[in-house]
Amino acid sequence: MSAIQPKVGEPVTEELALVQAAKGGDVSAFEDLVKRYDRNVFRIAQHITQNREDAEDVVQDAFLKAYSNLEQFQGQSKFYTWLVRIAVNEALMKLRRRRPERTVSLDEDVKTEEDSVPREIADWSPNPEQLYKQAELKEILSKTIQGLPPSFRTVFVLRDVEGLSTEETADALDLSIPAVKSRLLRARLQLRERLSKYFQKRESGDGKK
Amino acid sequence: MKCSEFLQELTNYLDGALDDRTKSELEDHLAWCHNCYVVCDTTKKTIEIYRDSELYELPDDLRGRLRSAIMTKCQQHKKKGQESI
Numbered sequence: 001m002s003a004i005q006p007k008v009g010e011p012v013t014e015e016l017a018l019v020q021a022a023k024g025g026d027v028s029a030f031e032d033l034v035k036r037y038d039r040n041v042f043r044i045a046q047h048i049t050q051n052r053e054d055a056e057d058v059v060q061d062a063f064l065k066a067y068s069n070l071e072q073f074q075g076q077s078k079f080y081t082w083l084v085r086i087a088v089n090e091a092l093m094k095l096r097r098r099r100p101e102r103t104v105s106l107d108e109d110v111k112t113e114e115d116s117v118p119r120e121i122a123d124w125s126p127n128p129e130q131l132y133k134q135a136e137l138k139e140i141l142s143k144t145i146q147g148l149p150p151s152f153r154t155v156f157v158l159r160d161v162e163g164l165s166t167e168e169t170a171d172a173l174d175l176s177i178p179a180v181k182s183r184l185l186r187a188r189l190q191l192r193e194r195l196s197k198y199f200q201k202r203e204s205g206d207g208k209k
Numbered sequence: 210m211k212c213s214e215f216l217q218e219l220t221n222y223l224d225g226a227l228d229d230r231t232k233s234e235l236e237d238h239l240a241w242c243h244n245c246y247v248v249c250d251t252t253k254k255t256i257e258i259y260r261d262s263e264l265y266e267l268p269d270d271l272r273g274r275l276r277s278a279i280m281t282k283c284q285q286h287k288k289k290g291q292e293s294i
Contacts (some may be wrong), residue, residue, distance in 0.1 A: 001236075001244075001249060001253065003222070003223055003225030004223050004225070004256055004257070005257060019228050019274070025287065027280065027283055027284060027287060027293065030280075030283060031276070033281055034276055034279055034280070035276070038272060038276060039266070039267045041277075042244065042265065042267040042272075043264070043266075043267070046265040047264075047265065055265070056271070056275060059275050059279075060278055061276060063279045063283075064282050064283065064286070065281075067279075067286060068216050068286055089252070090216070098226060106249045110229060113241065116245075117272075118248045119238075121244045122247070122275060123247050123250070123251070124250075124254060128254060128258065128263075129258050129262075137258075137262065138262060138263075138264055141258065141259060141262050141264055142264060142265075145259070150228055157226075160256045160259060160260060161259055161260055163260075166224070166226075179221060180238065180241045181220055181221070183218070184220055185216075185217075185219060185220040187258060188220065188223075188252050188255060189216075189219075189248075189252065191259070192251050192252045192255040192257050195251075195255055195258070196251065199251075199254075
């Protein structure tokens, strides 16, 4: 079985030139950075907040905060990692406002009932994503990831959806590398467990109920 | 190798972050343990399905509106900064 192929990143030097130009007052250079990353920030925000309006606010607030604090970006990390850190914090703040009764923290190391012991070990259909119509599939994926604790789904979306490295994820979330790896393993296994009921092979052959 | 040990290394294995020796031990285990093979294969599929799902894509019209709002606020911020100098 082969490893998951990482996404290929954009050239970093070109990005640094845009950041330098924006720092020097070139607003259109900053607009290029917005165009480059607005889709990613929206996706991350919606994964964390699970709310469309909140995600829209997070996109605006995160880019404005990045613009206002550009001087503080020293270039030790990629601009994108720095932006993700801002966006994640904004998204968690939104989530806390909506769910004041629950603790929402990236530090939470949640022990859930399912945790990481696989119980569902039936094989899946060869092309599970083809068992459902596109809209149905998105509904299933969205519903499934919503059930994960915020700290797990944040690590999963940064590592596996956005393709950040373990080190970049740790940097963006202020977590240790072992903490990122532990949350990622449990997030992956819990999603797998929950998706199994939709994707496993059925005796009728076509996989549908 | 026990199944629990395999599971602990699953993330490193899927990310291609293992040395050759540990990787080969894991693959020996996969060759005879059907349950771990299924868990590994379906975890990999889980990741690929989410990565390729285009979940929460930003629609073009909303994208345009958000960008325009962001750039207006950035211009205002720049102007304020210049006035305070």
